[in-house]
Amino acid sequence: xxxxxxxxxxxxxxxxxxxxxxxxxxxxxxxxxxxxxxxxxxxxxxxxxxxxxxxxxxxxxxxxxxxxxxxxxxxxxxxxxxxxxxxxxxxxxxxxxxxxxxxxxxxxxxxxxxxxxxxxxxxxxxxxxxxxxxxxxxxxxxxxxxxxxxxxxxxxxxxxxxxxxxxxxxxxxxxxxxxxxxxxxxxxxxxxxxxxxxxxxxxxxxxxxxxxxxxxxxxxxxxxxxxxxxxxxxxxxxxxxxxxxxxxxxxxxxxxxxxxxxxxxxxxxxxxxxxxxxxxxxxxxxxxxxxxxxxxxxxxxxxxxxxxxxxxxxxxxxxxxxxxxxxxxxxxxxxxxxxxxxxxxxxxxxxxxxxxxxxxxxxxxxxxxxxxxxxxxxxxxxxxxxxxxxxxxxxxxxxxxxxxxxxxxxxxxxxxxxxxxxxxxxxxxxxxxxxxxxxxxxxxxxxxxxxxxxxxxxxxxxxxxxxxxxxxxxxxxxxxxxxxxxxxxxxxxxxxxxxxxxxxxxxxxxxxxxxxxxxxxxxxxxxxxxxxxxxxxxxxxxxxxxxxxxxxxxxxxxxxxxxxxxxxxxxxxxxxxxxxxxxxxxxxxxxxxxxxxxxxxxxxxxxxxxxxxxxxxxxxxxxxxxxxxxxxxxxxxxxxxxxxxxxxxxxxxxxxxxxxxxxxxxxxxxxxxxxxxxxxxxxxxxxxxxxxxxxxxxxxxxxxxxxxxxxxxxxxxxxxxxxxxxxxxxxxxxxxxxxxxxxxxxxxxxxxxxxxxxxxxxxxxxxxxxxxxxxxxxxxxxxxxxxxxxxxxxxxxxxxxxxxxxxxxxxxxxxxxxxxxxxxxxxxxxxxxxxxxxxxxxxxxxxxxxxxxxxxxxxxxxxxxxxxxxxxxxxxxxxxxxxxxxxxxxxxxxxxxxxxxxxxxxxxxxxxxxxxxxxxx
Amino acid sequence: xxxxxxxxxxxxxxxxxxxxxxxxxxxxxxxxxxxxxxxxxxxxxxxxxxxxxxxxxxxxxxxxxxxxxxxxxxxxx
Numbered sequence: 001x002x003x004x005x006x007x008x009x010x011x012x013x014x015x016x017x018x019x020x021x022x023x024x025x026x027x028x029x030x031x032x033x034x035x036x037x038x039x040x041x042x043x044x045x046x047x048x049x050x051x052x053x054x055x056x057x058x059x060x061x062x063x064x065x066x067x068x069x070x071x072x073x074x075x076x077x078x079x080x081x082x083x084x085x086x087x088x089x090x091x092x093x094x095x096x097x098x099x100x101x102x103x104x105x106x107x108x109x110x111x112x113x114x115x116x117x118x119x120x121x122x123x124x125x126x127x128x129x130x131x132x133x134x135x136x137x138x139x140x141x142x143x144x145x146x147x148x149x150x151x152x153x154x155x156x157x158x159x160x161x162x163x164x165x166x167x168x169x170x171x172x173x174x175x176x177x178x179x180x181x182x183x184x185x186x187x188x189x190x191x192x193x194x195x196x197x198x199x200x201x202x203x204x205x206x207x208x209x210x211x212x213x214x215x216x217x218x219x220x221x222x223x224x225x226x227x228x229x230x231x232x233x234x235x236x237x238x239x240x241x242x243x244x245x246x247x248x249x250x251x252x253x254x255x256x257x258x259x260x261x262x263x264x265x266x267x268x269x270x271x272x273x274x275x276x277x278x279x280x281x282x283x284x285x286x287x288x289x290x291x292x293x294x295x296x297x298x299x300x301x302x303x304x305x306x307x308x309x310x311x312x313x314x315x316x317x318x319x320x321x322x323x324x325x326x327x328x329x330x331x332x333x334x335x336x337x338x339x340x341x342x343x344x345x346x347x348x349x350x351x352x353x354x355x356x357x358x359x360x361x362x363x364x365x366x367x368x369x370x371x372x373x374x375x376x377x378x379x380x381x382x383x384x385x386x387x388x389x390x391x392x393x394x395x396x397x398x399x400x401x402x403x404x405x406x407x408x409x410x411x412x413x414x415x416x417x418x419x420x421x422x423x424x425x426x427x428x429x430x431x432x433x434x435x436x437x438x439x440x441x442x443x444x445x446x447x448x449x450x451x452x453x454x455x456x457x458x459x460x461x462x463x464x465x466x467x468x469x470x471x472x473x474x475x476x477x478x479x480x481x482x483x484x485x486x487x488x489x490x491x492x493x494x495x496x497x498x499x500x501x502x503x504x505x506x507x508x509x510x511x512x513x514x515x516x517x518x519x520x521x522x523x524x525x526x527x528x529x530x531x532x533x534x535x536x537x538x539x540x541x542x543x544x545x546x547x548x549x550x551x552x553x554x555x556x557x558x559x560x561x562x563x564x565x566x567x568x569x570x571x572x573x574x575x576x577x578x579x580x581x582x583x584x585x586x587x588x589x590x591x592x593x594x595x596x597x598x599x600x601x602x603x604x605x606x607x608x609x610x611x612x613x614x615x616x617x618x619x620x621x622x623x624x625x626x627x628x629x630x631x632x633x634x635x636x637x638x639x640x641x642x643x644x645x646x647x648x649x650x651x652x653x654x655x656x657x658x659x660x661x662x663x664x665x666x667x668x669x670x671x672x673x674x675x676x677x678x679x680x681x682x683x684x685x686x687x688x689x690x691x692x693x694x695x696x697x698x699x700x701x702x703x704x705x706x707x708x709x710x711x712x713x714x715x716x717x718x719x720x721x722x723x724x725x726x727x728x729x730x731x732x733x734x735x736x737x738x739x740x741x742x743x744x745x746x747x748x749x750x751x752x753x754x755x756x757x758x759x760x761x762x763x764x765x766x767x768x769x770x771x772x773x774x775x776x777x778x779x780x781x782x783x784x785x786x787x788x789x790x791x792x793x794x795x796x797x798x799x800x801x802x803x804x805x806x807x808x809x810x811x812x813x814x815x816x817x818x819x820x821x822x823x824x825x826x827x828x829x830x831x832x833x834x835x836x837x838x839x840x841x842x843x844x845x846x847x848x849x850x851x852x853x854x855x856x857x858x859x860x861x862x863x864x865x866x867x868x869x870x871x872x873x874x875x876x877x878x879x880x881x882x883x884x885x886x887x888x889x890x891x892x893x894x895x896x897x898x899x900x901x902x903x904x905x906x907x908x909x910x911x912x913x914x915x916x917x918x919x920x921x
Numbered sequence: 922x923x924x925x926x927x928x929x930x931x932x933x934x935x936x937x938x939x940x941x942x943x944x945x946x947x948x949x950x951x952x953x954x955x956x957x958x959x960x961x962x963x964x965x966x967x968x969x970x971x972x973x974x975x976x977x978x979x980x981x982x983x984x985x986x987x988x989x990x991x992x993x994x995x996x997x998x
Contacts, residue, residue: 071972096971240948294986298963303952308963312986362984368963372955379960387984395983403960411959413966421982504982516969530969536980557976561968 064566064884065524066919068618068666069096070684071559075120078185078553081129082171083136083150085121087189089553092118093717095664095684097618101885108203112216115664117686117716119192123185124152124262124351126429126501126551127328130166131158131349133186152188154351155265158330159344162337164432167344176344183429183550185503186328188262189755192715194686195220199227208235221714225252229292244296244310252288256323257281266326267352269489274319284353286319304372314362326351327499328430331437331490348437354500356426362389366397379403392425393505396542409520415532416513420542423507426498429547435494441486451486459486503551509540514557523614523921524565532557562668564616564919566884599822599834599875600891601914602796604679604740604781607726608671608920617667617918624910626658629858633901635908638695645858645905653697654857656907659689659768663719667918677726685748686716687769691857715765719748720772724779734788740781744800748772750809754854763852764809766859767845773800774807792832795821810850814843814866822873830881836873838895842866844903864904871895871912887920 073092077085093116100110127133134150159167161179168180199216215228229248236243258266258275263282268275276283296310330347337345364387371380381401388394401415441449443461450460450468460468460476460483468476468483514532521527535554538546598605600619608615628635629645636645638655646652664684671677690712724742731737748771754762781798800816822836845862858864875893880886895912948956955961964970977983 067968069968069972073976094972094975096968238947238950292985296986300948300953300956303948304955306956306961306963310986312984314984364984364986366986370961370963372958372961377958377960379958379965381965385983385986387986389984391982393982395981397983401965403965405958405960413969419977419981419983424982504980510981516966518966528966528968530966530972532973532976534976534980555976555980557972559969559972563968 064100064102065563066099066566066616067097067561067563069098069559069561070094070682071096071557073118073555073557075555076553078121078123078187079550080134080150080187081182081184081550082132083134083147085134085150085187087121087150087187088119090118090120090122090555092116093684097664106205108201108205110201110203111199113198114196115684115686116195117192117714119190119715121187121189122324123503123551124188124324125154125186125326125328126183126503127154127186127349128158128166128180128330128430129182129184130168130180131156131328132169132171133328133349134184136171150187152186153265154186154262154326154328154349156349158347158349160330160332160347161344162342164332164347183548185551188259190324191713191755192717192752193221194688194714194716195223208239209233222256223252223254225250227251227290231294240300242298244294244298246292246294248290248292250290250292252290252318254284254286254288254319254323256284256286258284258323262351265351267329267350270355270492271323271353284323286321286323288316288318288320291315304374306370308368308370309366311365312363314360316360316362317358320356320358320360321354321500322502323353325354325500325502327354327428327501329495330430330432332432332434333436334434337434347432350437352495352499354502355498356500357391357498360389360391362387364388364395377405391505392423393421395419395421409518411516411518411520413516413518414513415515416511418509418511418540420509420540421507422541424500424505426496427500427502427505427507428496429501429506429550431495431499433490433495435490438487438489441488449486450483453482453484456486506538506551507541507546508536508538508551509542509546510534510536511540525614526563526565528559528561528563530557530559562616566919597792597824597832597834597877597879597889597891598785598794599824599836599873599914600877600893600916601836601838601873601875601895601912602783602794602820602822603798604724604726604742605783605785605794605796607728607736607738608669608677609674611671611674613671613920615667615669615918615920617669617916619665619667619914619916621661621663621665621912621914623661623912624658625656625660625907626910627908629655629905630900630902630908631905633899636905638697641858641905642694642696642698645864646855646861650855651698652694652857652905653700654691655694655905656857656859657690657692659687659907661685661687675728679722679724679726679742681722681724683719683721683748684717685719685771686714688712688714689766689769689859694857713754713765713769715752715769715771717749717771720777721745721747722779735784735786737782737784740779740783740798742779742781744773744777744779746772746774746776746807748774750774750807763854764849766853767811767813767862767865768859770809773802773813774809775802775804775812777802790826792824792826792834793822795819806847806850811845811847811862813845816840816842820873822875824875824877830878832877834873834875834877834893836875836893838869838871838873840869840871842869858905859907861904864902864906867900867902867906869897869901869909870899871897889916889918889920891916 071094075089077089094114096112096114098110098112100108102108133153133156135153136147137151138145138147159169159176161167165179165181168177169175170177195218197216197218199214201212201214203210203212209232211232213230218225227248227250229246231244231246234243235241271284274285276285292312292314294310294312296308298306298308300306329350329352331350332345332347364385366383366385368381368383373380381403383399385397386395397417397419399415399417401413403411403413405411443449447461450462452458460470463469468478470476512532512534514530516528516530519527533554533556537552538549629641630636631640641655642652662685665681667679667681669677669679722742722744724740727739727741729737729739750770750772752765752770754765778801779798781796783794783796785794786792798818802812802815804812806812818838818840820836820838822834824832824834826832843866845865848862853860873893873895875891877889877891879889893914895914897909897911900909959965
């Protein structure tokens with residue numbers, strides 16, 4: 001489970017921080033003023049003289065600041081012992097954007113948005129190694145047959161001795177190797193998934209108190225969560241003591257689409273009432289509620305030390321299972337086990353969806369001691385946390401941070417953490433049950449009972465001549481019925497009420513260490529980079545008893561962040577402080593009237609004017625395709641798609657129903673001179689698509705897995721990165737012309753594959769679902785903008801020229817050219833509207849996949865890519881003309897397709913939205 | 922839930938609270954220059970804390986002391 005949101009209360013930095021923020025606003029480089037600075041900062045912390053900053057609902061965003069944070073989580077491969085593990089381990093990309101604004105001196109607003117995309121292999125269950133649950137995949141190579149990987153088998157047989165010790169056999173030859181009690185995780189690869197979460201926070205500050213209200217939601221394909229909380233702070237004792245409190249509630253709806261390919265092998269009878277069948281998929285429904293309460297205290301202990309203590313209680317009810325995790329239960333026939341022989345017996349290995357208690361109460365207490373170490377001007381942070389719950393999990397966490405300022409705005413923070421937990425009382429790596437998984441029903445005289453499949457209430461028996469008899473002993477004509485032996489399933493009461501083999505509920509310890517490097521630049525910009533390595537080991541459990549290390553793993557996290565503090569910006573760009581705001585205002589508003597507004601969907605449409613200027617921007621683009629399959633500009637029937645949409649030798653079997661693309665772009669622009677701008681733009685993309693079967697389709701090809709069910713599939717992660725320069729060519733009042741010369745670096749992955757299902761390789765994902773072009777691309781552009789009183793207008797030509805003949809997957813995207821022109825009108829001083837026409841042409845894909853791809857529909861053929869597109873864009877743009885937030889611009893543009901003429905067969909377009917925020921300083 | 926634990930925890934908490942309220946050395950506002958340094962903030966690196974809480978939460982079963990936010994979804998990886 002993730003804790004995706006962050007809470008008021010925990011980020012509280014006390015009044016000491018407010019003086020810091022004021023201190024930093026003093027002129028940079030005024031070292032002669034240190035005494036004055038110290039006095040000023042001391043005076044500023046006088047109680048009641050100033051406001052405290054709201055440490056609003058999140059990290060990263062104090063009052064009047066924006067931050068953007070990217071992190072990559074990468075797990076190491078799990079150990080499979082007997083077979084090579086060649087599936088990619090879990091990897092997660094997380095982007096997090098946040099901002100805070102003071103609406104008035106006392107009212108603060110903040111927001112957070114985060115998006116995670118993860119993919120890779122996870123354990124579905126744990127089993128004795130002897131079950132050979134990770135079945136070797138054999139591959140023919142010129143050097144003979146090799147084992148190229150493993151695929152999960154959760155329903156199988158196992159040999160056992162009479163003490164129920166597993167006996168391992170060679171998975172290929174079946175030869176008995178001997179007793180082997182080792183355990184292993186059964187690994188299955190998961191398709192990429194994306195989670196979006198957003199929250200909003202409103203806070204009010206009194207002189208010695210604060211109150212925050214926040215709410216948010218988190219959305220995944222299978223899990224939706226809404227939450228709200230109230231928190232506050234009271235200061236006492238001349239602000240030497242602060243009391244914090246919080247109360248929160250969250251409600252989650254779970255609709256887990258059970259893995260289409262595992263369902264036949266998964267025993268889920270315990271959830272029969274919660275499972276809905278729809279569109280060929282099984283969906284497990286459930287709800288969950290969490291109440292949380294916390295109380296905290298921050299106390300200044302002296303001039304150089306403080307302590308922060310918090311206690312938190314969580315009460316959860318509902319579905320707390322992970323519906324994708326199963327328990328391995330080995331069913332042993334008690335009659336065979338107790339037959340007095342000493343031969344090996346066979347156990348029936350089954351996977352049951354895990355069952356956790358429906359209630360959980362957790363209590364945690366943590367304490368942090370912060371001490372200033374004068375000789376180094378460093379701070380030592382010592383943190384200890386203890387938590388326990390009624391599942392039997394006790395945890396201890398020790399963390400030490402050393403925050404070391406290095407001068408010139410640099411800070412280095414190494415840290416080390418030790419964590420240990422005891423196992424949940426229902427955790428078991430696997431279970432034995434002395435009963436049959438299912439057995440034939442016999443009547444009182446020992447005869448096998450038969451039932452009619454179409455009418456299960458009607459029961460029959462057979463006589464010694466195998467004749468079918470009804471209950472009254474009359475002969476029945478079997479030809480009219482569909483009978484089979486009646487079976488009874490295992491007795492669930494003989495299993496524990498709750499059971500889970502999720503290693504996160506086992507006893508273990510972990511050791512992690514990392515370092516964070518910070519740089520505060522002038523003008524309120526802060527850059528941050530961090531790295532952490534984490535190792536989990538059963539042997540690290542406090543007091544021992546963590547069991548064997550079969551579930552040990554490690555991960556690392558690398559992250560980078562940028563934070564922009566608006567308050568500091570307005571001061572720091574000027575010497576003398578006091579008039580800073582007015583000057584900053586003048587400067588930016590001067591820019592505001594120069595060049596008008598460029599619609600949100602236009603890239604590289606605007607240049608910074610003055611040497612030394614910065615612009616920080618965020619752009620979001622959403623595009624949707626859906627509806628009919630087009631052939632050229634005409635709607636194609638299913639029959640046409642089947643016969644003509646794929647290739648001469650292969651008919652199409654499926655076609656897309658929809659495809660959504662979301663792209664987050666970060667834009668940092670700097671003007672080293674007044675005629676040249678440099679820009680870097682990292683991108684983060686995620687995509688979702690679903691397919692349908694075409695009517696009149698041919699039969700499935702053997703060995704090719706087809707995606708069915710309602711789930712669809714998704715990809716996401718880091719996209720390509722644009723690096724460009726803008727050169728001013730012509731600039732007279734009312735008319736400007738600039739040229740853009742850019743490159744796109746292939747940072748987006750173009751080798752994304754479908755997960756492997758059993759022994760069948762999924763192959764490469766569709767062209768349109770890959771995250772980038774895979775090639776270095778040249779991106780030239782030419783932009784003209786003009787304005788006269790309230791009117792503005794412009795035009796741009798831009799293109800993308802692929803500079804390599806193919807990417808690592810064997811193909812390259814078609815070149816692109818776009819021409820666009822627009823007109824805008826300032827409705828008020830701060831709001832303008834625009835209308836725009838766009839023509840785009842893109843070539844078909846050159847080359848083709850150099851690895852296996854399912855070729856199931858038009859989306860998998862290089863000729864069915866690109867085309868000519870005509871769109872109309874309607875936009876609005878709002879910019880802050882004066883005050884503290886001057887320089888902020890927010891724009892939206894909707895792009896409505898007017899005409900679409902595709903190459904080959906492609907899904908129609910529904911439209912696109914562009915949203916852009918930029919901050920110029 | 923083990924009531925002895927709860928009582929112990931509450932005792933510890935009240936004890937600390939009591940120390941706080943009864944006051945340690947008095948620190949006058951003009952003596953708080955060191956406490957005002959960024960490295961002395963209770964959470965000097967909040968963006969890092971976000972990332973870490975996220976990752977620990979997906980791999981460990983510990984409770985949180987500042988859970989007054991809740992939510993977050995499944996993130997079942």
